Amino acid sequence: MKSIRQFHLVALCGAVLLAASSLTAADAKAYQVTGPVLEVTAATITVQKGEDKWQLARDKDTKVTGDLKVGSKVTIYYKMVATEVEVKEAKAQK
Numbered sequence: 001m002k003s004i005r006q007f008h009l010v011a012l013c014g015a016v017l018l019a020a021s022s023l024t025a026a027d028a029k030a031y032q033v034t035g036p037v038l039e040v041t042a043a044t045i046t047v048q049k050g051e052d053k054w055q056l057a058r059d060k061d062t063k064v065t066g067d068l069k070v071g072s073k074v075t076i077y078y079k080m081v082a083t084e085v086e087v088k089e090a091k092a093q094k
Contacts, residue, residue, distance in 0.1 A: 028080060028081050029080070030077060030078070031078055031080070032076060033056070033076050033078070034076075035073065036072070036074075037069065037072050037073075037074055039055075039070065040069060044057055045074070045076060047076060054076075056078055
């Protein structure tokens with residue numbers, strides 16, 4: 001009976017950890033940018049959007065459909081995820 005409880009406890013802990021790990025970037029709001037590609041590197045894609053150049057990071061997990069090259073019109077889907085937060089103490093009132 002004790003081993004069944006331990007099994008259920010381990011299974012529950014595993015499910016909680018799995019659910020928590022899947023919530024991190026999945027909960028971030030999704031955005032998109034469309035325009036012609038100006039530059040492609042192993043780490044970035046640069047797109048012209050109006051007057052602005054948008055440089056977005058990419059990695060081995062970035063899914064690319066089609067032939068990504070300079071001049072191609074693309075729509076890039078991305079999420080903004082914080083990588084570090086530094087809290088500053090508020091200055092004391094005089």
